């Protein structure tokens with residue numbers, strides 16, 4: 001049974017005004033509930049129940065009752081879930097306020113929307129394009145079988161709904177939820193990317209988090225755990241490169257350029273004093289989540305691609321699948337990197353870093369000039385020698 005979701009249609013006059021209007025609206029949405037929007041209240045759908053009749057033998061009754069719960073099939077043999085679903089118009093000017101938890105099925109993903117989030121009619125097109133873009137960029141495929149298992153995102157965000165949707169994990173689960181405002185950040189697993197509504201609401205200005213989390217999914221879907229330095233490095237690299245491909249500002253990347261002066265966040269000397277790669281230390285096991293993982297990661301991954309080409313991602317993923325877990329995780333990660341590149345890869349990285357990263361910074365600044373009035377102003381005030 002498909003249940004239609006109430007849509008709040010707001011047609012804006014032009015694309016030029018669209019962007020400005022979105023920004024203003026986004027700001028007010030994020031702070032508190034907007035009293036100018038009065039929406040009808042919908043009851044949540046009742047969870048499916050097994051009803052047993054008394055006059056049939058137990059096995060028959062249970063079988064019949066389970067049959068009612070079984071997914072229905074449409075004329076094309078497609079499964080239809082009993083959970084609320086939504087159709088999307090593809091229209092960027094349509095703003096939809098989701099009235100109950102529901103899902104959308106795309107060719108390669110399911111999007112699950114939390115009650116109350118605001119989205120646009122073309123959100124699926126953006127996510128679809130991003131997935132293809134990331135595959136092309138990293139030369140990896142979402143089609144590969146998941147390596148490990150599903151994460152219980154249904155329980156975390158949807159009160160255990162959608163139990164029969166995408167059970168075979170053939171497609172990627174993308175969750176669009178309200179920002180809980182408690183400091184929690186977006187995250188990803190091999191089958192799921194968790195995004196806040198503001199990450200996809202204004203695509204003209206902000207898709208960085210969507211690039212980042214969907215890059216994680218792409219890598220995690222086909223590799224043993226890489227440790228956070230390499231995993232965050234791949235995601236941060238992909239995020240920046242996707243910004244360039246889609247000609248959008250890469251504000252997050254600025255944070256990776258400046259922290260060299262703060263050793264508590266990033267101690268560059270480790271790369272020179274310990275070239276066998278201890279900075280790759282697998283913090284997933286005992287170190288928690290630290291900012292410096294992004295700093296080391298994006299530098300190392302940028303170096304890897306410049307030196308060994310994008311094929312290095314596929315190589316590392318395939319080699320990682322041979323992990324036996326008989327050695328320490330950090331040792332395994334280092335071995336995967338060396339096998340995919342060369343034995344002296346960390347020495348090469350240390351030699352590349354001073355000039356390589358300087359060049360990265362210059363190229364970044366040049367790219368960002370089109371979005372950043374401060375950078376443009378600095379340029380125009382320089383007096384030619």
Ligand SMILES: [Zn+2]
Nearest residue numbers: 212216232235
């Ligand atoms: Zn990340």
